[in-house]
Amino acid sequence: MTGGRTLRADAVRNRKKILAAAREQVTAHGPDVGMDEIAAAAGVAVGTLYRHFPTKTDLVAAVMEEFVARIADDIEAACGRVAVGGRAWDELTGFLARLIEDAATDHAIKAATQTLGAVPDGKADEDRAGMALANLIRTAQSDGDLHPDISVADIYLLFSSVPTDCPPTTRTRWLTLVLFGLTPHGRAGDRTSAR
Numbered sequence: 001m002t003g004g005r006t007l008r009a010d011a012v013r014n015r016k017k018i019l020a021a022a023r024e025q026v027t028a029h030g031p032d033v034g035m036d037e038i039a040a041a042a043g044v045a046v047g048t049l050y051r052h053f054p055t056k057t058d059l060v061a062a063v064m065e066e067f068v069a070r071i072a073d074d075i076e077a078a079c080g081r082v083a084v085g086g087r088a089w090d091e092l093t094g095f096l097a098r099l100i101e102d103a104a105t106d107h108a109i110k111a112a113t114q115t116l117g118a119v120p121d122g123k124a125d126e127d128r129a130g131m132a133l134a135n136l137i138r139t140a141q142s143d144g145d146l147h148p149d150i151s152v153a154d155i156y157l158l159f160s161s162v163p164t165d166c167p168p169t170t171r172t173r174w175l176t177l178v179l180f181g182l183t184p185h186g187r188a189g190d191r192t193s194a195r
Contacts, residue, residue, distance in 0.1 A: 011052075014042070014044050014048055014052065015052050017042040017043060017044060018038065018039070018042045018044060018048075018049055018052055018053065018059070019059075019062060019063055019066055020042070021038050021039075021041035021042035021043075022038050022042075022059050022060070022062075022063050023063055023106060024041060025037055025038050025041050026060075026063075027106065031060075035049055035050070035056060035059070038059070065125065067102075067106070068125045068126050068129060069125040070102075071099065071125075071129050072125045072126075072128040072129035072132065074095060074098060074099075075095055075129055075132035075133050075136060076128065076132045078091035078092070078094065078095050078132070078136060079091070079132050079135050079136055082136065082139055087143065087145075088136050088137075088139035088140035088142075088143055088145065088146075089140045089143060089145035089146060091136060092136050092137070092140050092146070093175075093179055095133075095136070096155070096158075096159075096175060096178075096179075097175060099159060100159075100162050100164070100171055100174075100175060101168075101171070103159070103162055103164045104162070104164040104165075104168075104171060130152050133152050133155060134151075134152050137150060137151070137152065137155070144184065145183065145184075146182055146183065146184075147182055147183060147184050148184070150182055158178055162174065
């Protein structure tokens with residue numbers, strides 16, 4: 001009985017080490033890094049890596065699933081702060097800023113999506129993130145801080161165009177410009193129609 005628990009704990013620990021090593025190795029060496037190098041960086045035998053992730057696409061998909069779960073947790077926490085009196089606009093802008101920095105510093109996510117084409121299987125986390133983000137958007141719109149036609153799809157579209165390879169000052173400026181465009185007063189068409 002104890003042996004089963006120890007093996008399970010070891011398996012969980014090995015999986016975490018492999019995922020962390022995969023992120024580090026892809027960031028340091030690019031998406032072509034070998035499974036042997038990832039196993040060595042994780043401190044596990046290559047057979048252990050393949051037991052957890054039979055192909056590199058499986059490994060990359062797991063890294064992406066972990067990222068999506070972190071995003072979902074972040075947005076749900078933001079919604080929780082709004083529920084107790086926080087401002088939805090502040091939470092939305094804070095979330096976007098964190099997401100941009102994560103994407104800029106976690107090159108494994110970028111490389112995975114662009115080069116390997118792995119798609120996460122974590123549909124539940126993706127749905128959770130989408131529902132929480134929709135809630136945050138609706139609240140910011142009700143407060144009058146966010147343009148009424150902004151949707152979850154728009155936020156995802158914006159995220160796909162983040163200048164992650166640029167310096168932090170450029171990313172900050174990009175976010176400033178984007179946020180202005182998301183507000184009701186940031187639309188040129190709205191200003192001209194009000195004349």
